[in-house]
Amino acid sequence: MIMSVRFVFSEHVTRYFFHEQHPFNPKRLLLTVDLMQAFHLLTEEQLLPPQPASDDELALVHNRSYIDLIKKCSGNDYTPDDLAACGLDTEDTPPFPHMHDAAALIAGGTVQAVQHVANRDCEHAANLAGGLHHALTGKASGFCVYNDASVGIAWLRKHFPDMRILYIDTDAHHGDGVQWAFYDDPAVCTVSIHETGRYLFPGTGDYSERGDGQGYGFTINVPLDAFTEDDSYIETLEAVLPEVVDKVQPDFVISQHGCDAHRFDPLTHLATSMRIYRHIPRLIHRLAHTYCDGRWVALGGGGYDIWRVVPRAWTLLWAEMNDHDLSCSPVPAAWREKWQKESPVPLPPTLYDPVDQWKPIPRRAEITEKNRRTVERALIGVPKVAQKNRGKG
Numbered sequence: 001m002i003m004s005v006r007f008v009f010s011e012h013v014t015r016y017f018f019h020e021q022h023p024f025n026p027k028r029l030l031l032t033v034d035l036m037q038a039f040h041l042l043t044e045e046q047l048l049p050p051q052p053a054s055d056d057e058l059a060l061v062h063n064r065s066y067i068d069l070i071k072k073c074s075g076n077d078y079t080p081d082d083l084a085a086c087g088l089d090t091e092d093t094p095p096f097p098h099m100h101d102a103a104a105l106i107a108g109g110t111v112q113a114v115q116h117v118a119n120r121d122c123e124h125a126a127n128l129a130g131g132l133h134h135a136l137t138g139k140a141s142g143f144c145v146y147n148d149a150s151v152g153i154a155w156l157r158k159h160f161p162d163m164r165i166l167y168i169d170t171d172a173h174h175g176d177g178v179q180w181a182f183y184d185d186p187a188v189c190t191v192s193i194h195e196t197g198r199y200l201f202p203g204t205g206d207y208s209e210r211g212d213g214q215g216y217g218f219t220i221n222v223p224l225d226a227f228t229e230d231d232s233y234i235e236t237l238e239a240v241l242p243e244v245v246d247k248v249q250p251d252f253v254i255s256q257h258g259c260d261a262h263r264f265d266p267l268t269h270l271a272t273s274m275r276i277y278r279h280i281p282r283l284i285h286r287l288a289h290t291y292c293d294g295r296w297v298a299l300g301g302g303g304y305d306i307w308r309v310v311p312r313a314w315t316l317l318w319a320e321m322n323d324h325d326l327s328c329s330p331v332p333a334a335w336r337e338k339w340q341k342e343s344p345v346p347l348p349p350t351l352y353d354p355v356d357q358w359k360p361i362p363r364r365a366e367i368t369e370k371n372r373r374t375v376e377r378a379l380i381g382v383p384k385v386a387q388k389n390r391g392k393g
């Protein structure tokens, strides 16, 4: 049986918008969808318009008092103390009108994606507005209000309590909110591969953070050195993910695809190219089919070069989910012509970057060696879970 792949989206998700000068710009979703359509990769039947998460769904992860405060701060009638109490008193994550509705819609989209895949209504599903991995149970953080990834995982834990869930986070920032939400839960394994927190928000994600209690060993952190390039990044992925999946034996994969590890990204110091954004989904896709009978939900995340990086990276992800090989394709001229007028930078003519024309990064060998030692340390003590009898359906 050929199963479908669903794309959770409606233009309403672009209402998650702080202000014009804020780096988190939902326009990237419109640019991405438009590029997918230019490649004829997205059909009407695949679209799944998101419905907002209910308060009960949000409360699977978030405190009720926090949800109430977010609602209050979404209107006009709040105090500086209210903002401080829910983490909206920073430049990073300021309040905006209808914030609760916008954030609940994104969380609801991730719940729908998870629901559809878990119920086998579709094989894979993507919610690129999601991946808001920094939100904590009672505090907004790092552009994130409700942690849709955590809410989706918690929904699965409630409705499919026998499933083991693997969360893979390749955003350049540590997936802290999801890690802390399931830190002591042995049924949820979180893997985050990110730039070291030494110089970057949120500062956590050291390999020594390994989980707590029954969940000890099921939190895996791989903090990469600043200026890591493609080869070392891909070597890290290949060293970490297959081994973790084999040990943990998950039933369901949820992956977060922040694409801010790219060299063009203005907020981070990793130095990869578009190559990794083909490699990451390809590897996860293979593992999902080998271990999880295909159960895979992909989320968005960070990505602050909205013109040159995000549309290409997420189009490559979506192409992979649909078994579509775009390896030799140029970026359609019609897409570039349409958006070039607005873009402050020249839009790339190809899906991959001319890395050989980029200025070399000094200390490449040293960075590579350092990342290898980090991987060794990160993989110490990942528990080996007994293999289940998997009936192929």
Ligand SMILES: [Zn+2]
Pocket (backbone or CB within 6 Å): 123, 124, 285, 289, 294, 321
């Ligand atoms: Zn597949």
